[in-house]
Amino acid sequence: MSGRFVRLAEAGRATITLFVDGVPMRSLAGDTLMTAILTARASLRRSEFGGERRAGFCLMGACQDCWIWTEDGNRLRACSTPAVDGARLCTQQPATAWPTLS
Amino acid sequence: MADPVVAVVGAGPAGVRAAAALVAAGVRPVVIDEAMRAGGQIYRRQPEGFLRSYTDLYGSEAERARAVHDCFDALRDRLDYRPQTLAWTISDRRIFTSGPAGQHVLPFDALILCTGATDRIMPVRGWHWAGCYSLGGAQIALKAQACAIGRRTVFMGAGPLLYLVAAQYAKAGAHVAAVLDTSPVSASLAALPRLLAQPATLRVGMGLLRDLRRAGVPVHRGVTPMEIHGEPDHGVSGVSVRTSHGAILAIDCDAVAMGHHLRPETQLAELAGCAFAFDRMIGQWLPVRDADGRSSQPGVYLAGDGARILGAVAAEAAGELAALTTLDDRGHRVCETARQDAKRTIARARRFAEGLARAFPWPREQISRLDNATILCRCEAITVGDLRRSIAETETDEANRAKAFSRVGMGRCQGRYCGLAAAELISAAVGTPVEAVGRLRAAAPVKPIVIASGGRCER
Numbered sequence: 252m253s254g255r256f257v258r259l260a261e262a263g264r265a266t267i268t269l270f271v272d273g274v275p276m277r278s279l280a281g282d283t284l285m286t287a288i289l290t291a292r293a294s295l296r297r298s299e300f301g302g303e304r305r306a307g308f309c310l311m312g313a314c315q316d317c318w319i320w321t322e323d324g325n326r327l328r329a330c331s332t333p334a335v336d337g338a339r340l341c342t343q344q345p346a347t348a349w350p351t352l353s
Numbered sequence: 354m355a356d357p358v359v360a361v362v363g364a365g366p367a368g369v370r371a372a373a374a375l376v377a378a379g380v381r382p383v384v385i386d387e388a389m390r391a392g393g394q395i396y397r398r399q400p401e402g403f404l405r406s407y408t409d410l411y412g413s414e415a416e417r418a419r420a421v422h423d424c425f426d427a428l429r430d431r432l433d434y435r436p437q438t439l440a441w442t443i444s445d446r447r448i449f450t451s452g453p454a455g456q457h458v459l460p461f462d463a464l465i466l467c468t469g470a471t472d473r474i475m476p477v478r479g480w481h482w483a484g485c486y487s488l489g490g491a492q493i494a495l496k497a498q499a500c501a502i503g504r505r506t507v508f509m510g511a512g513p514l515l516y517l518v519a520a521q522y523a524k525a526g527a528h529v530a531a532v533l534d535t536s537p538v539s540a541s542l543a544a545l546p547r548l549l550a551q552p553a554t555l556r557v558g559m560g561l562l563r564d565l566r567r568a569g570v571p572v573h574r575g576v577t578p579m580e581i582h583g584e585p586d587h588g589v590s591g592v593s594v595r596t597s598h599g600a601i602l603a604i605d606c607d608a609v610a611m612g613h614h615l616r617p618e619t620q621l622a623e624l625a626g627c628a629f630a631f632d633r634m635i636g637q638w639l640p641v642r643d644a645d646g647r648s649s650q651p652g653v654y655l656a657g658d659g660a661r662i663l664g665a666v667a668a669e670a671a672g673e674l675a676a677l678t679t680l681d682d683r684g685h686r687v688c689e690t691a692r693q694d695a696k697r698t699i700a701r702a703r704r705f706a707e708g709l710a711r712a713f714p715w716p717r718e719q720i721s722r723l724d725n726a727t728i729l730c731r732c733e734a735i736t737v738g739d740l741r742r743s744i745a746e747t748e749t750d751e752a753n754r755a756k757a758f759s760r761v762g763m764g765r766c767q768g769r770y771c772g773l774a775a776a777e778l779i780s781a782a783v784g785t786p787v788e789a790v791g792r793l794r795a796a797a798p799v800k801p802i803v804i805a806s807g808g809r810c811e812r
Binding site: 255256257258259260261262263264280281282283286289290293294295298300301302303304305306307308309310311312313314315316325326330331333 | 387389394399400401402403404405409471472481482483484485486487489490491493494495497498499500501502503504525526527584585586587588607608618728731732733734735764765766769770800801803
C-alpha cells in the first residue's frame with residue numbers, strides 16, 4: 252500500500268516538494284503536512300508506547316497523534332500545519348542535544 | 354482609563370455571532386482562535402486556492418456557513434482577531450495564549466468561551482491501528498483537504514455525524530464500505546416526538562439516510578462492534594461487528610471513521626473556575642450556565658457546543674445571547690427581542706438534543722464487553738486490562754485517582770479521547786453510577802505548548 256489518503260478533488264493546485272526523512276515528496280500547495288505525507292505513505296510515525304505505526308486520529312489538533320518534527324527539532328502537529336515548499340521534516344524526533352546542567 | 358477587554362475564545366458559529374453582537378454595540382473584542390481562518394470545525398473553511406463551492410462543502414448548510422463566514426469577514430477591521438492562537442489556561446482573570454507572535458497574557462474584563470467540541474469515543478478493540486479516525490477527523494479530511502481517509506471506509510458509532518460524514522463521503526465519490534450504527538431503530542422511533550422540535554434538521558437527517566441507500570451503501574442498525582482488524586505496520590484491514598440478529602458481520606476496509614456524537618471542550622471553563630454539574634441525559638459533566646449564558650463565575654459567559662452539544666444553529670444563537678448578556682451586565686442597553694429569539698432557538702435545540710440522546714444513545718454497556726487487550730488510552734497504549742487491574746489493586750473508585758495510578762488520561766490528549774470511557778469502566782468495575790466516579794480535572798496547558806520563558810502581559 253502506498254498512500255493512505257485519497258484525493259477526491261482540488262487536484263489542480265501547484266505542486267510543491269517536501270523532504271520527509273530526507274526523501275523528496277511531491278505534494279500540493281494548500282496541503283497540510285498530514286495530507287502531503289499520507290497521500291504518499293500509509294502512516295506518519297511509530298507509537299513510542301505500542302510500537303505500531305500511527306496516522307493521526309482527530310485532525311483538529313486535539314489528540315496529538317500526528318506529531319512530526321522539523322529537521323532542526325521543532326515539533327509540529329501534521330494535521331494543522333500547512334505544507335510549505337522545501338520544508339524538511341522527520342517522522343522520528345531528531346536526536347536532541349540537551350543543555351548540560353553544571 | 355483603558356477600554357475594558359472583552360475576549361471571545363473560539364471563532365466557530367458561537368464565537369463569530371458573539372463577536373458580531375459585541376461589535377454592533379461598539380465594543381472591539383479580542384477573538385482568540387486556534388484555526389487559521391474563522392468558521393470553527395463545522396463551518397471549517399478550505400485553504401485559499403481551493404475551488405469547491407459552498408454547496409459542495411456544506412450541503413444543506415451552505416447558506417448558514419456562508420453567512421457565518423461573511424459575518425466574520427465583515428467584522429475584521431472592528432475586532433482584534435488572533436488566529437492560530439491557543440488559549441492554554443485562564444488564571445486570575447487573565448488568558449494565557451500561545452501563537453505565532455509567541456506567548457501572551459491577556460487580562461480580561463469579560464470572557465465568552467466558545468470552545469467547541471471533539472468526538473466522543475467508545476473504544477473498540479483495534480482502534481489504535483493507523484487508518485482509524487474520529488468521525489470529525491474524517492469530515493475535516495474531506496472538507497478542508499478534499500481527501501478521503503482511505504480507499505474503503507467503514508463508518509461506525511452513532512449520532513448525526515455518522516450519517517452526515519458517510520453521506521458526504523459517498524457524494525464526494527469516496528467508497529463507503531458500510532455504515533454500522535450501534536443504536537437500534539427502535540431508539541430512533543422513541544425519540545421522534547423530541548426530534549420534531551427541529552423538523553428541518555430531522556428532514557436533513559432523513560435525507561442523508563436516503564442518499565446513502567441510493568448510493569448503495571449498506572447501513573446496519575443496532576450493531577455491537579467487536580474488532581477493528583489490523584496490524585502494526587500496515588494499519589486497518591477490516592471491521593467485525595455482531596448484527597442486531599446476532600450474526601457476525603466482517604467487512605474489509607482500510608479506514609474506519611468512528612465516534613458517538615460529541616463532547617464539549619470544557620477545560621478552559623473549568624480553569625476559569627466555573628462550576629460543573631452532571632447531566633444524566635447525556636452522561637457528561639457540563640459547566641453550569643444560566644438561561645442567559647452566564648457561568649457561575651462573574652464575567653465569564655458560555656456559548657456553543659463547548660458548553661452543551663446543541664449543534665451549529667443553536668451555537669449561533671447562544672453566541673449572540675452570551676454577548677447580549679455580557680453587554681447587559683456591563684451597562685449597555687440591549688435588544689430584548691433578540692435575546693428572547695435566541696432563547697427560543699436554544700430551547701428548540703435542547704429538545705432536539707434530548708431526542709438525539711435517545712435516538713443515538715452512548716453505548717455505556719459496551720465498556721464491560723471490552724476484552725483486557727483492548728487499548729483504552731491511545732496516547733500511551735494503556736489497555737482496558739491495565740486499568741481494570743489498577744482499579745482492583747488500588748481499590749480506586751475515582752477518576753483522578755485512577756489516572757494517577759494507571760496513567761489513563763495522563764497522555765498527550767489529556768483524556769479527551771479516553772476519559773469518558775475510563776469513567777464508564779471505573780463505574781462498571783466498582784458498581785457505582787458514573788457521576789460518582791467524577792471527572793478528570795482540567796490541567797494547564799490544555800494542549801501541549803512549546804515551553805518558552807516568560808510571557809508578555811498586555812497591561
